[in-house]
Every structure is written in C-alpha cells, then in structure tokens.
Amino acid sequence: MKLDKPNQRLDMMNQGQKVQVVKIHTTGKLMHKLLDMGFVNGSDIEVIREAPLFDPMELKIHNYNISLRKSEASLIEVITL
Amino acid sequence: MTNIKVALAGQPNCGKSTIFNMVSGIEQHIANYPGVTVDKKIGFFKYDNNKIEMVDLPGTYSFSSYSLEERVSKEFIIDEHPDVIVNVVDASNIKRNLYLTFQLLEIGMPVVVVLNMMDVAKRRGIDIDSQKISKMLSCPVVEASGAKGIGGDEIMKAIVDTANAKNIYEEFKINYEELEPHIQVIEKTIKDSTSTLNKRWMAIKVLEGDTTIIQHLKQEYFDIEELAKEQVDKFHSIYDKDSVSFLATFRYDSADIIYHKTVKENNKGKETLTDKADKIILNRFLALPILFAIMFLVYELSIVYGYKLTDYTWPILAAFKNFVIDMMPQANFTEVPMMTDFAIWMVNSANALANYIPIFFILFALIAIMEDVGYMPRMAFILDRIFKKFGLHGQSTLPLVLGGAMVGGCAVPGVMATKGIADDRARMATILTVPYMNCLAKVPFYTLLLGAFFKPDMALMMFFISTVTVFIALIVAKILTTTILKTRETAPFVMELPPYHLPTFKGVIIRASQRVWVYIYKVITIVLAVAIILFAMLQFPGLSEDSKIEYELQSQKALQTFDIKAQKSSYYPLVDTKEEISDLLNYYDGYKSKRMATTSKEGALAVDETYKNINENYFKFIKPRRDKEAKKINKILRKLSKVRNKILRNMKNEKVENSLLGMAGKAVEPITQYAGFDWKINVAFLSSFAARESAVATLGSLYENNKADDMRAEEAMEKNSGYTPLHATAIIIFMLLTPPCIATMIVVKMQTYSYRWMLFAIFFPVTLGVIISSSVFTLGTIYSISGVDAMIYFYVTIVFIALVLGLYPDKNINWKGGLKLPTKSKGQYNIFDKNLRKEEN
Numbered sequence: 001m002k003l004d005k006p007n008q009r010l011d012m013m014n015q016g017q018k019v020q021v022v023k024i025h026t027t028g029k030l031m032h033k034l035l036d037m038g039f040v041n042g043s044d045i046e047v048i049r050e051a052p053l054f055d056p057m058e059l060k061i062h063n064y065n066i067s068l069r070k071s072e073a074s075l076i077e078v079i080t081l
Numbered sequence: 082m083t084n085i086k087v088a089l090a091g092q093p094n095c096g097k098s099t100i101f102n103m104v105s106g107i108e109q110h111i112a113n114y115p116g117v118t119v120d121k122k123i124g125f126f127k128y129d130n131n132k133i134e135m136v137d138l139p140g141t142y143s144f145s146s147y148s149l150e151e152r153v154s155k156e157f158i159i160d161e162h163p164d165v166i167v168n169v170v171d172a173s174n175i176k177r178n179l180y181l182t183f184q185l186l187e188i189g190m191p192v193v194v195v196l197n198m199m200d201v202a203k204r205r206g207i208d209i210d211s212q213k214i215s216k217m218l219s220c221p222v223v224e225a226s227g228a229k230g231i232g233g234d235e236i237m238k239a240i241v242d243t244a245n246a247k248n249i250y251e252e253f254k255i256n257y258e259e260l261e262p263h264i265q266v267i268e269k270t271i272k273d274s275t276s277t278l279n280k281r282w283m284a285i286k287v288l289e290g291d292t293t294i295i296q297h298l299k300q301e302y303f304d305i306e307e308l309a310k311e312q313v314d315k316f317h318s319i320y321d322k323d324s325v326s327f328l329a330t331f332r333y334d335s336a337d338i339i340y341h342k343t344v345k346e347n348n349k350g351k352e353t354l355t356d357k358a359d360k361i362i363l364n365r366f367l368a369l370p371i372l373f374a375i376m377f378l379v380y381e382l383s384i385v386y387g388y389k390l391t392d393y394t395w396p397i398l399a400a401f402k403n404f405v406i407d408m409m410p411q412a413n414f415t416e417v418p419m420m421t422d423f424a425i426w427m428v429n430s431a432n433a434l435a436n437y438i439p440i441f442f443i444l445f446a447l448i449a450i451m452e453d454v455g456y457m458p459r460m461a462f463i464l465d466r467i468f469k470k471f472g473l474h475g476q477s478t479l480p481l482v483l484g485g486a487m488v489g490g491c492a493v494p495g496v497m498a499t500k501g502i503a504d505d506r507a508r509m510a511t512i513l514t515v516p517y518m519n520c521l522a523k524v525p526f527y528t529l530l531l532g533a534f535f536k537p538d539m540a541l542m543m544f545f546i547s548t549v550t551v552f553i554a555l556i557v558a559k560i561l562t563t564t565i566l567k568t569r570e571t572a573p574f575v576m577e578l579p580p581y582h583l584p585t586f587k588g589v590i591i592r593a594s595q596r597v598w599v600y601i602y603k604v605i606t607i608v609l610a611v612a613i614i615l616f617a618m619l620q621f622p623g624l625s626e627d628s629k630i631e632y633e634l635q636s637q638k639a640l641q642t643f644d645i646k647a648q649k650s651s652y653y654p655l656v657d658t659k660e661e662i663s664d665l666l667n668y669y670d671g672y673k674s675k676r677m678a679t680t681s682k683e684g685a686l687a688v689d690e691t692y693k694n695i696n697e698n699y700f701k702f703i704k705p706r707r708d709k710e711a712k713k714i715n716k717i718l719r720k721l722s723k724v725r726n727k728i729l730r731n732m733k734n735e736k737v738e739n740s741l742l743g744m745a746g747k748a749v750e751p752i753t754q755y756a757g758f759d760w761k762i763n764v765a766f767l768s769s770f771a772a773r774e775s776a777v778a779t780l781g782s783l784y785e786n787n788k789a790d791d792m793r794a795e796e797a798m799e800k801n802s803g804y805t806p807l808h809a810t811a812i813i814i815f816m817l818l819t820p821p822c823i824a825t826m827i828v829v830k831m832q833t834y835s836y837r838w839m840l841f842a843i844f845f846p847v848t849l850g851v852i853i854s855s856s857v858f859t860l861g862t863i864y865s866i867s868g869v870d871a872m873i874y875f876y877v878t879i880v881f882i883a884l885v886l887g888l889y890p891d892k893n894i895n896w897k898g899g900l901k902l903p904t905k906s907k908g909q910y911n912i913f914d915k916n917l918r919k920e921e922n
Binding site for chain 2: 024029030031032033034035036037038040041042043048049050051052053054055056058062063064065066067068069072
C-alpha cells in the first residue's frame with residue numbers, strides 16, 4: 001500500500017481505474033451484502049464502466065462483474081493502485 | 082434400501098438448476114438472473130439401490146440470514162437435516178463461489194463440491210487441480226458440466242459414498258484466530274442445547290448476528306442475543322474489528338488461498354467474449370438503442386408474426402368447433418337445444434383463447450432466450466437510473482418484463498418474481514405496478530378491438546398499448562412510493578452481471594412449452610369454470626312468455642312464406658314438413674361452415690362429396706347448377722336461413738339483456754356511460770375478472786351468430802356492435818388500467834401478506850381506469866376526436882407526466898452540512914445516508 005496517496009471514494013473513480021478496498025462506511029444489510037459479494041478489505045477492484053445513464057457502475061472484483069449504484073459505491077473507501 | 086436426503090446449494094448463476102435437472106431428470110425453470118429460483122424444488126429418484134431425495138435450495142451468495150432466499154435455505158438445513166450438502170461451484174468464477182463453500186463446510190454436515198461449467202473454465206484457459214481442492218477441504222470434489230451432461234454419475238457416486246461414510250466424518254473447522262476465544266465462550270454457553278445442529282457453527286452464526294440461529298437458540302437461552310453482543314463488543318474493543326466483517330474477510334482470504342494453490346489462469350487479463358460483447362451492449366451510446374431494438378424485435382416476432390401464424394391455426398380450431406357441433410343434437414328451426422347452445426358457448430370460449438397460443442409460444446421462447454443469455458440483469462443495469470427515479474429498482478425489470486412490459490406477459494409470475502427484490506419499498510411498488518403491465522390474456526382483447534376498429538393503424542395502436550403501460554406503471558410507482566409506501570425500508574442495489582451463455586435449444590423450447598402449458602392449464606381450469614357460471618348467468622331467467630310467443634309467431638310466418646313459395650317447385654314433396662325444412666337448414670348451415678373452414682380446392686371438392694353422400698337431394702338445393710326447379714328452392718332457402726339467423730340473434734340479445742349478468746351490466750351503466758361503455762362491455766369486464774381471457778370469449782360470444790360459421794370475433798364485433806373507434810379507445814384505456822385477474826390478486830395478497838393491499842390493488846386501478854377512460858371519451862366526443870387521435874393525445878399526456886415526475890428532483894435531500902467530500906454525482910451520497918439512518922433505528 002502506498003501511504004502517500006489520499007484515500008478516495010469508489011464512486012469517484014473513472015473507467016479503467018484499479019483500486020483497493022480500504023474500508024466500508026456502512027452497517028447492517030448493506031454491509032453484509034457488500035462483504036458477501038467480496039468487498040472485503042484489501043480486495044482489488046477495477047472500474048469497468050458507468051451505465052449509459054451514468055448511474056449504476058460496473059466493477060470487476062474477484063474476477064467477476066458486479067454493478068453498484070453510486071450512492072452505495074460512495075460508502076466504499078479505496079486507494080488507487 | 083437406504084434413504085439419502087440431499088440439499089443442493091450454490092451461488093446464483095452457478096448452473097445449479099442444470100445439475101439438478103441432470104441428476105434428477107426433472108425439468109424446471111432455469112434462468113441467468115440472480116434469484117429466479119425461489120421456490121423449493123424437490124427431486125425423488127433412485128440410484129444404486131438408494132432412494133434419493135434432492136432439494137434444490139435457492140441460489141445464495143452467502144449463508145447468513147439477510148435475504149429471504151438465505152433464510153429459506155437455512156431453515157431447510159435446520160428443520161430437515163440433510164445427509165449430504167451438494168455445493169455447486171462455478172469453475173469459471175471459483176473464488177467467490179468458495180466463499181459460500183466455506184460457510185457450507187462450517188455447518189458441520191458432509192459436503193460434496195461439484196465444479197460445474199468445467200467446459201467454460203477450460204475454454205477460458207482456467208486450469209483447476211480438483212484433487213488438490215479435495216485434499217485441502219477434505220471433501221469430495223467432482224468435475225462436471227451440467228449444460229453438456231457430463232459428471233452426473235460421478236456426482237451421484239460421491240453423494241452415496243459420502244452418505245455411507247457419514248459416521249467417519251470429521252468436523253470441519255476454520256481457525257478464526259483472534260475471534261476464537263469469543264466463539265468458545267458462546268459455544269460453552271450452548272453446549273447443553275438440545276439442538277442437533279453443530280454447536281460451533283451456531284456459535285459463529287450467533288456472533289454474526291444471524292437472526293435465524295438466534296431465534297432457534299432463544300427458546301433455550303433467552304439472553305443469547307445480549308451475550309453475543311457482549312462478545313462482539315469485547316472483540317471490537319480489543320482488536321478494533323467488526324466481527325461480521327472479520328468473518329467475511331477471513332473466509333474470502335481462505336478462498337483466496339485455495340484459489341492461489343489450485344487454480345492457474347492462463348488467459349488472465351485477456352478480454353473474455355463477455356467483456357467484448359458488453360463493450361457494445363452496455364456502450365453508453367449503443368445500450369439504449371440496442372435495448373429498444375431488442376424489445377421491438379420481440380414485439381415484431383411474437384405479436385406481428387405470431388398473429389400471422391394464427392391465420393394458419395384458425396382453420397384447425399374452426400374444424401374442431403364444427404366437429405363438436407356435429408356431435409350435438411340438431412336445432413329444430415328456431416328451437417335450439419340448450420345442450421347445443423352450451424357446447425357452442427364452451428367451444429367458442431376455448432377457441433378464442435387457443436387462437437393465441439402461437440403468439441404466446443414465440444413470446445415465451447424469446448423471454449427464455451433473454452433469461453438464459455444473461456441479458457436480464459443488463460437490462461436492470463441500463464435502466465436502473467430511470468426506475469430508481471420512480472421509486473423502483475433495476476431489479477424491477479424482470480417482474481415488469483414477465484408481467485408484460487415488453488408486449489405481453491403474465492402478472493402472476495411477474496408478481497411472484499418480486500420476491501428477489503431486497504428493497505422493500507421498491508418491492509411493494511413493483512408488486513402494485515406489475516398488474517398494470519400488458520397481461521397476455523388482455524392481448525387477445527386488444528387485438529380483437531384493433532382488428533375490428535383500427536385495421537390500418539393496428540401496429541401503431543399496439544405500439545401505444547404496449548409502451549404506455551410502462552409509463553403508467555412508472556407514474557403510479559412514483560405516486561405510491563412518495564405517499565403510502567414512503568415509510569417502507571429501502572435496500573442497496575448490488576447485482577452481479579453474469580457472463581453471457583449460449584442458450585440451449587432444448588432448454589428454451591422446454592421452458593416456452595412449460596409456460597404455454599401453464600397458460601392452457603389456466604384456460605382449462607379457471608376460464609372454462611367461469612364460462613360455465615357465465616353461461617348459467619346468461620341463461621337465467623331467460624325469455625319472457627310473451628317474447629317466446631312473439632318469436633314463435635315470427636318463425637311460423639317465415640316457414641309459411643317458405644312453404645307457399647316452395648309449392649312452385651317440383652321438389653315440393655321433399656320439403657313439405659317442418660322437420661324436413663329444419664333438417665335441410667341444418668344441412669345447409671353445416672355445409673356452409675365446412676366449406677368456409679377449407680381453403681384449398683381439393684378440400685372444397687371433398688366437402689362437396691361428403692355432403693352429396695349424406696343426402697343427394699338436399700345437395701341439389703344447395704348447389705342447383707342447371708336444375709331450375711332446385712334453383713327455386715335454393716333461393717327461398719337462403720332467404721329463410723337469413724330470417725332464421727335474425728330471429729335467433731334477436732332472441733339471444735334479448736335473453737342476454739334480461740339475464741343476471743345483463744342486469745349487472747346495466748346497473749353500472751350510469752357510471753360507465755361517460756366512458757362510452759354500454760352494458761355489453763360492462764358484462765365483458767365484469768365477467769372477465771376471473772380471467773381476462775374470457776373478456777374476448779364473452780364479447781366474441783355476444784357478437785357472434787349462434788350458428789357454426791367461420792366469422793372471426795373481430796368481424797362479428799365490427800358488424801354487430803355499433804361502436805366507433807373512439808369507443809374502442811376508451812375501452813382499451815380502461816382495460817389497460819384494470820388489474821388482470823383474480824389469480825393475480827391472490828398472488829399480490831401472498832406477496833404483501835395482507836388483504837388490505839390486495840383490495841387496494843383492485844380498487845385503485847379500477848377507479849383510475851373509470852376516471853381516465855371517462856375523461857378521454859367525454860373530451861373525445863366534445864371535440865370529435867378520432868379514436869387513433871384520442872389514443873395519441875392520451876399517450877403524449879402520460880409520457881409527459883412521467884417525464885415531469887422523472888425530472889423532478891428527489892425530495893430526499895432535505896438537510897445540509899456534515900463532512901464535505903468532493904462529490905462527482907451530487908446528492909446521491911446523502912440519499913443513501915438517510916436510508917441508512919432509517920435502517921439503524
């Protein structure tokens with residue numbers, strides 16, 4: 001991990017960027033769901049694309065594709081690789 | 082013989098259903114959309130002198146208790162104690178799948194891992210050392226490919242061997258390091274529990290806050306929840322870690338270890354076919370055009386071409402009708418036996434529906450293809466932003482499509498598919514809006530009206546009908562979610578986009594046939610049952626004595642006229658009694674309808690031949706050729722037939738008007754007159770609530786002649802109803818808004834767990850329908866707008882309202898301040914926070 005880079009929010013990442021999960025700022029149902037889908041600390045994420053209408057975003061994590069709304073992605077703290 | 086109970090578990094899209102079909106031989110619904118398999122599916126079969134009971138659990142990513150599917154699965158494990166758990170793993174997506182595998186192993190029951198889709202993995206250059214996995218997890222691992230039918234026998238062998246070796250099974254344990262002492266505390270507390278479940282597993286689940294297990298233990302340890310909280314807090318204070326997140330991370334790390342030691346990806350980083358396809362299909366500029374093109378194609382292929390197909394299938398149905406009528410007792414001039422009337426009524430009801438089977442088959446096949454290919458979640462991805470705006474969810478796409486967002490569907494499976502939506506508010510809104518979609522049973526009704534009144538504009542009108550429902554649904558959803566559903570809980574949108582798969586021809590055909598069969602089955606049971614009741618309600622109380630005498634006199638007169646004229650012919654002795662005349666009339670009608678049912682010249686000659694054989698003299702009257710004396714009879718016979726049909730129609734209309742159903746239809750006329758509905762339409766609407774299919778059947782029967790002829794319902798309606806296209810537009814708009822059928826309402830009740838929502842789902846749309854169709858008809862009459870124009874105005878208004886609501890900013894942003902991070906997409910960050918706060922409370 002490079003410590004000189006500031007942590008950022010997943011929803012602000014652009015297409016093609018590769019990031020790593022640092023922390024998830026949520027609880028309850030959403031926390032569980034994100035963990036189950038593999039958003040655990042240290043996992044690598046690649047931003048594949050935004051939906052045509054800009055909102056949900058498509059990500060690649062653990063070698064499969066998933067879509068998240070930006071409102072949910074904004075709760076995931078990441079660092080760029 | 083031993084009984085072995087097997088639970089089949091796996092993540093969505095791992096091909097679990099194909100494995101289930103392969104080993105148990107039972108076909109079922111398979112789709113590529115997360116969460117379609119919600120029902121419990123059981124297969125009973127024998128293998129090697131063992132009786133196997135296999136239960137296909139719903140696909141879940143995890144084994145916690147946060148979704149309905151997970152709770153269903155866990156309850157099955159708790160209540161039924163399977164001997165073996167078979168875990169289907171997608172070999173091409175092994176890491177995430179192993180996350181579930183670890184949770185299943187922890188349950189403390191023997192597990193057999195099935196590496197499915199080995200062929201896909203091989204194609205993608207993924208090498209898997211399954212023996213090594215087997216060693217590392219100390220459980221059997223079987224390589225298979227459900228789609229190719231490979232590995233079925235090996236799976237069964239592994240199941241039987243594992244079940245037989247049950248007594249030497251050693252408990253599977255993960256060493257959770259820092260968390261271990263806390264697990265131990267809970268385990269010690271519950272060590273005397275009478276539960277037969279694995280204590281350690283329960284302890285871990287309790288620390289995860291699993292509600293199902295906590296409930297299970299609460300009977301014996303009422304303070305278990307507090308105890309768990311205490312341990313979780315302690316763990317948090319020592320390590321600054323959240324136990325839930327810790328456990329998930331630990332399991333993913335374990336899965337990662339297996340992945341790194343046993344899997345070699347030769348093409349890592351290379352673009353897969355799915356990646357390439359998505360570059361086009363989900364492209365910012367192409368995605369929406371492609372989506373609409375696909376929807377249009379589905380519409381063209383099913384409705385337009387399907388309708389053309391009915392030109393070929395209709396003669397078959399007409400022949401069936403003639404066959405049934407031939408079996409029934411013959412009419413004696415205007416005295417038609419009730420039995421014959423009833424048979425004609427039932428066949429008409431059945432035929433009106435059966436006529437649309439080709440359309441349904443094509444439509445269901447196309448939907449099955451889209452499901453199997455994996456396009457459904459992509460649709461949700463593309464459209465979520467719009468749906469979200471109206472309080473729905475991207476996952477509302479599937480229920481809405483099944484309900485008929487694309488041309489036609491059925492609200493029953495549509496409403497049932499809402500089970501998969503985690504967001505409660507969106508789920509409720511979807512349940513209540515799916516019934517607005519184009520019910521397939523309504524499609525015949527539309528095509529009937531369109532065929533009768535909008536022949537040249539049929540495609541345009543059908544386009545309006547099939548697309549306006551979506552806008553109506555969006556408006557209704559927005560209204561509901563901002564009013565009565567406002568306080569409902571919301572949930573995240575986290576959805577897998579699975580790789581594309583080629584659908585198998587067999588799978589698609591089987592599923593399409595199954596769905597068509599469901600339709601036919603529904604027709605047979607509900608509609609025919611309703612048809613019987615309706616027949617009774619239309620027959621009772623029947624004609625008054627005065628009318629009977631009046632019609633009898635008319636008949637006598639017609640017969641007398643015939644008799645006088647017939648005397649001029651030398652064939653008079655053949656037709657000088659009433660019996661002979663009605664015989665001849667029946668012969669004439671029978672011939673006419675059979676001739677019209679055949680289209681080929683050979684067929685026509687064959688019919689001629691048959692009728693010549695039945696009665697050579699009568700045939701002369703029907704085809705007199707050069708026989709002058711026979712020609713005389715032919716002329717008056719045709720006249721008599723016309724008069725007779727007129728009397729029969731008048732009798733029938735009077736009978737219906739006086740009937741119980743007619744009275745009910747008339748009773749609501751004061752309200753419906755503003756929409757231009759006369760009592761006949763009211764009767765059709767009233768009678769069709771049991772199943773919309775019977776709207777066509779009722780109207781068809783009301784407007785059709787009583788006798789066997791080849792006239793389609795469309796032609797009959799156009800000729801006999803006296804409506805204008807504006808009437809038809811008002812009727813169509815009302816039909817668009819009314820809920821489909823009783824079956825749908827029952828499903829709504831099941832999904833909302835409340836009769837009050839069911840009643841709401843009935844009365845809200847009906848009221849809305851009366852108001853809107855009345856306004857359209859009244860305004861249309863005042864400004865003398867044509868039917869098509871009225872539809873265009875209606876359509877534009879609805880689309881406009883939907884757009885305004887969609888562009889209207891979200892109300893949720895009603896606070897400011899807090900931590901200011903630079904935002905790329907304004908507002909959304911806050912919306913979610915608010916929902917979270919609600920969840921925490």
